[in-house]
Amino acid sequence: MNMLAIGCFLAIVALSLAITWWAARNTKGTNDFYAAGGNVTSLQNGLALAGDALSAGAFLGLTGLIFARGFDGYIYAIGYSTGMPIVVFLLAERLRQLGKFTFSDVVSLNLDETPMRIFGAVASLVVIAFYLIAQIVGAGALIELLFGIDFKVAVTLVGALMICYVMFGGMMATTWVQIVKACLMLAGGALIAVLVLQRFGFDLSALLKGAASAHARGAGVLAPEAASRSPFSALSLALALMFGTAGLPHILMRFFTVPDARAARNSVVWGTAFISTFYAATAIFGLGAIVILSGDASAVGADGKVIGGVNMVAIHLARILGGDVMLGLVSAVAFATILAVVAGLTLAGASAVSHDLYARVVLKGRVDEARELKISRMATVALGLFAIALGIAFQGQNVAYMISLAFAIACSSTFPVLVLSIYWRGLTTRGAIAGGSIGLLAAVGLTILGPSMWVKVFGFAAPVVSLDPPTLISMPLAFLTCWLVSVVERRGARALPDAA
Amino acid sequence: MTFQTTPQHASPGGSAALGLSATAILSGFYLAFTALCAFAPELLAAPVLPGGSFNWAFALGLGVIGLGFVLTVGYAVAANRREDAAFARRSLLSAEGAAR
Numbered sequence: 399m400n401m402l403a404i405g406c407f408l409a410i411v412a413l414s415l416a417i418t419w420w421a422a423r424n425t426k427g428t429n430d431f432y433a434a435g436g437n438v439t440s441l442q443n444g445l446a447l448a449g450d451a452l453s454a455g456a457f458l459g460l461t462g463l464i465f466a467r468g469f470d471g472y473i474y475a476i477g478y479s480t481g482m483p484i485v486v487f488l489l490a491e492r493l494r495q496l497g498k499f500t501f502s503d504v505v506s507l508n509l510d511e512t513p514m515r516i517f518g519a520v521a522s523l524v525v526i527a528f529y530l531i532a533q534i535v536g537a538g539a540l541i542e543l544l545f546g547i548d549f550k551v552a553v554t555l556v557g558a559l560m561i562c563y564v565m566f567g568g569m570m571a572t573t574w575v576q577i578v579k580a581c582l583m584l585a586g587g588a589l590i591a592v593l594v595l596q597r598f599g600f601d602l603s604a605l606l607k608g609a610a611s612a613h614a615r616g617a618g619v620l621a622p623e624a625a626s627r628s629p630f631s632a633l634s635l636a637l638a639l640m641f642g643t644a645g646l647p648h649i650l651m652r653f654f655t656v657p658d659a660r661a662a663r664n665s666v667v668w669g670t671a672f673i674s675t676f677y678a679a680t681a682i683f684g685l686g687a688i689v690i691l692s693g694d695a696s697a698v699g700a701d702g703k704v705i706g707g708v709n710m711v712a713i714h715l716a717r718i719l720g721g722d723v724m725l726g727l728v729s730a731v732a733f734a735t736i737l738a739v740v741a742g743l744t745l746a747g748a749s750a751v752s753h754d755l756y757a758r759v760v761l762k763g764r765v766d767e768a769r770e771l772k773i774s775r776m777a778t779v780a781l782g783l784f785a786i787a788l789g790i791a792f793q794g795q796n797v798a799y800m801i802s803l804a805f806a807i808a809c810s811s812t813f814p815v816l817v818l819s820i821y822w823r824g825l826t827t828r829g830a831i832a833g834g835s836i837g838l839l840a841a842v843g844l845t846i847l848g849p850s851m852w853v854k855v856f857g858f859a860a861p862v863v864s865l866d867p868p869t870l871i872s873m874p875l876a877f878l879t880c881w882l883v884s885v886v887e888r889r890g891a892r893a894l895p896d897a898a
Numbered sequence: 899m900t901f902q903t904t905p906q907h908a909s910p911g912g913s914a915a916l917g918l919s920a921t922a923i924l925s926g927f928y929l930a931f932t933a934l935c936a937f938a939p940e941l942l943a944a945p946v947l948p949g950g951s952f953n954w955a956f957a958l959g960l961g962v963i964g965l966g967f968v969l970t971v972g973y974a975v976a977a978n979r980r981e982d983a984a985f986a987r988r989s990l991l992s993a994e995g996a997a998r
Contacts, residue, residue: 469955473935476959480928483966487917487924487973606951621943621955622935629936636932640925659911660981663974670970674963681956821914 402722406730407545414563414737417574421567427767431568431774432499432749438655442577444668449576450649451482451673452583453739454536454732455801456680461715462708464684465691468609468619471684475677477636481643482673486666489644491659492820500746501650501812502754505819510827515759517831519750521811521838522647525804526747527788529646530740530781532800534789536709537736543706544713544729553789556736561782563741564748565775569655572741579731579738584672586731590712591679593719594686609685612692619688634870638805641873645808645816648746687715694718744781751777799850802867806845810837810872818880829884837876844868910984912977920969928962 425431438446456478463471497503502518534553541552563571598604606620613619625632643649653662691697691704697714699705704714716728752774757765815834818825845851847862865871934942935955942955 469959472956472959473932476931476962477928479963480924480966483924483970483973484921486970487912487920491911491977603951606956610951617951618943620951620953622939625932625935626937626939629933632932632936633929636929640928660978663911663977667970667974670967674967678960678963821918 403726403729404545406726407733410730410734410737411559413578414559414571414575414734417578418563418567418571421570421574425566425568425570428499428753428770428774430570431771432651432745432753433654434569434573436655436657438573438661438665440656440661440664441668442573443652443656443661443665444672445580446573446576446655447482447649447652447665447669448584448672448676449580449735449738450652450742451478451643451669452580452676452735453533454540454735455533456676457583457587457735458540458709458712458732460677460680461683461687461712462704462710464680465687465704465711466708467624468613468615468685468688469622470624472681473622473625473632473635474639475680477639478643479674479677480640482666482670484640485644485649486663486670488817489650489820490653490662490666493650493653494656494659494662496820497654499651499654499753500749501647501816502750502758505815505830506758507819508823509819509825509830512759513827513831515754517815517834518812519754519759521807521815521834522750522754523747524838524842525645525808525812526647526743526750528800528807529648529804530743530747530785531788531792532797532804533736533740533743534785535792535795535797537740538789538793540709540732540736543710544732549793550790553793554786556740557782557786557789559737560740560744560785561779563737564745564782565778568774569651569745572738572745573652573655575734575741576738579734580672582731582734584676586716586728587676587679587683589724590716590719590728591682593724594682594690594715597686597690597719605682605685605689608689612689628864628866630870631864631866634865634867635802637873638802638809638867638869641809641813641869642805643808645811645813646804647750647812648742650816651742651746651749683712683715687711690715690718740785744778744785747781748774748777751781796854799845799855802850803841803845806841806867806869806872807838809869810841810876811835814873814876814880818877824884824888825880826884826887828887829880829882832883833876833878833880836879837872840872840875841868844872911981912973913980916973916976920973924962924966924969927965931958931962934958 429435460471460475463474493501493504496507502515505518506514534556537556538549538553541547542549563575598608610617610620656662656665691714697705697718704711713728717725752770756773757763757770811834814837815830819830844863845868848866848868849861849864850866852858852861943953945953946957
């Protein structure tokens with residue numbers, strides 16, 4: 399392990415702790431803790447949104463996926479890029495206008511508050527739990543590889559830092575850690591893209607030609623292939639990637655940190671600019687890696703497999719392009735990314751517990767701010783310890799399905815209920831809860847019976863349901879149930895006076 | 899299903915119609931692209947310019963990413979304008995009220 403990488407790593411830890419210290423001094427009440435005082439500017443929130451969207455998976459995962467599967471991997475980058483625009487078209491400014499701290503504020507506005515809050519908090523916590531486990535297991539494995547630290551120590555370290563940021567610095571620390579990380583990641587990505595393109599004389603067609611001749615699949619690597627083998631799974635994946643982002647609690651929470659609807663809207667313009675550019679550029683990283691890593695014994699072993707696995711493709715690429723300096727920088731950026739994303743997830747989970755469940759459901763709003771703040775901090779510690787414990791429990795297991803499961807649940811439970819509660823006045827409390835719950839259960843149940851768990855985790859020969867992810871069934875099912883139960887309930891209510 | 903425009907939800911910024919149309923355009927284009935990937939991959943493998951290596955898969959894929967950004971900017975510009983117009987109307991009305 400080179401000293402520079404360790405230096406960058408320590409610098410990032412020191413910087414994020416300094417941010418936390420500053421944020422802690424400015425965090426006085428619940429508005430500071432949940433929403434950073436509501437004074438985040440559009441550009442700052444845009445960077446923080448970019449930070450949330452561009453997780454380690456987006457950088458390391460997508461580069462590895464495109465390296466291995468070419469255009470079939472790039473389909474994921476294309477799909478993820480449609481998520482943030484949907485958020486601004488349908489939700490961003492409404493969230494700011496109608497809610498205060500969590501998206502449950504919005505769904506419980508016109509409906510029966512207690513059951514809607516409980517549903518919102520439970521659905522949020524389920525989405526967050528799967529997302530968090532996947533991130534923290536990935537984090538442990540990555541840090542073990544990058545810095546040679548034992549997996550359990552790495553997970554505990556990430557967990558402890560994350561608890562520290564969120565507990566002391568709340569949303570202010572979480573936002574600024576995310577902004578710093580987004581800047582580092584965009585700068586690092588731009589640098590790698592320029593270094594790759596330089597090798598091809600800044601000629602994109604030379605890069606494409608090079609990738610086609612270096613990859614085992616030849617020119618086929620530049621065109622989609624997997625989608626034609628399972629068209630329904632391809633459409634299902636497209637729905638999950640497109641509408642999943644709009645149901646992720648840690649993304650939705652960001653719109654409560656800006657002063658007004660205009661800032662909410664404009665922040666997505668900034669966010670989309672950064673996110674789309676980065677996703678577009680993953681083709682340069684992945685295809686570049688196909689050419690640059692091939693035949694390099696320091697990156698690809700004698701068995702033809704990438705040393706450290708496909709998630710390490712981006713790291714190998716950085717090292718070959720820019721030596722130990724780039725390796726150190728990119729490793730540190732990957733580490734900062736993990737820390738920032740898990741902190742955002744933990745804060746979203748803690749808000750669901752303390753604001754929705756404790757302050758609004760248990761105490762019906764009769765709570766003083768200091769007490770609610772204390773409960774948020776206790777929830778943060780509990781969630782952090784829970785994440786560390788599960789991270790260690792899932793060590794070495796296949797958790798790849800968890801991110802796609804989190805997206806599938808988000809667009810089959812939180813997203814339908816949120817959209818209908820804003821745009822359809824016919825929605826009833828029972829309709830919302832029935833639809834959201836059935837969507838959630840369908841997403842989980844069909845994932846268990848599908849290829850990513852039934853075959854890859856439990857080891858059965860064939861899946862019971864071949865659709866993967868299950869969104870094509872679970873998302874329409876959620877909308878349909880919300881509609882049907884609401885309509886039937888309203889009809890029943892209208893019929894009642896006649897019967898009496 | 900009717901989309902509500904109760905005063906509580908009426909936004910001086912982006913209207914429901916604006917947001918839903920932008921959603922329909924982006925999801926329509928993206929799902930059409932996905933359908934091409936699934937049902938006509940050979941069309942996407944064809945080069946945009948004869949003999950070139952830049953194919954329709956990358957052209958349309960980047961098109962989806964670009965369209966998302968363009969629609970986001972378009973939505974924000976339109977919604978900001980509506981909001982400005984609503985504020986201008988409101989201040990004009992209150993000025994008239996004051997003059998009387």
